[in-house]
Amino acid sequence: MRARLIAVVAAGLLFVGSSAAYGAWSQGAQVGSGGPVVTGTFDLSATWLPAQTLSLTGMYPSEKRTGVLQLSRVGNGRWVYRVGAATVGGGTVTVYAGPACSGAPLTLPFAQATVQAGTATPQHCVEVTASATLAPGQAVTLSIPVTAESRSTN
């Protein structure tokens, strides 16, 4: 009986803790707007710019192809993001800090510590260089994990 009471109280405290955390996050948003506490969603979109989509079709040995990857937050709140270690077959990949394939490349995995505004759309140039010994018809593949994490709105 006593053990059950302790379990119920512990679960209740965990729930209250979670709610309090959400409350703190939401309260930050309310300070500026003065509006009510609202619910929200959080997701990440990672797409190629339409005119700069990366294509790895029909590559030749040592050929370079580039594309511009754009990230955007779907939902609510500010955010930070990480670009994970890329996996590439049939070549190598270089990711740059901005939309131009110039300057010092990022060292992957890369963590963007600067908090992004909700409407921010950071862009990264991605450059794939085919292997010097690429064979005719050989597969060329690229996989880049990107993770976004929410931050408080104040």
Add this chain to the structure above:
Amino acid sequence: MRAGRPHDERGVVRMPGTRVTRTRVVAVVVTTLSLLLVGSGAAWAYWVATRTVTVTGAAATAPVPVITATCEPGLSFQNDPVVVSWPAIPLPPGATQVRYRATFVNSSGTALSFPTAGDTTATSVTVNATQLGPTADRTKVQTITVQAFYVFPGTTWTSAPSAPRTAQGQATFFGFVDMYC
């Protein structure tokens, strides 16, 4: 045993009731704060989203030459050749050269390559019957194909053989062997 402190039957000093109560209160408060902290941490952990950008493709294939075999036999008092020609293939990105090699395979299966030493950047080869092996082989039907070689700094791509053409030598009254296509 000192006077003024409660003891049990084994002589162990017992803690006063007020102190026991205080210790329990502290334990409850610490546990409560810990649970609140864990709950807060769990709440933040939900606000993470991950996407993986994937692109798949493949290397190009080596373009295959399209060849033409031309023969102009006549009364020239010489061994009239077959001329095998093809349009130049544009240099692929990153390639330094495109080279070609023609292969003649006679009806007995004997294969000969032209040029005889390796390959060429030219877009034609001229072959006389006398270059087709022993006298007995010079009048056999020859199946002709051409392959292209794309030279890159780190590798060389070889195309598939072209669609074949045929030619055959015919002996003339004067002892020459002219190639007919």
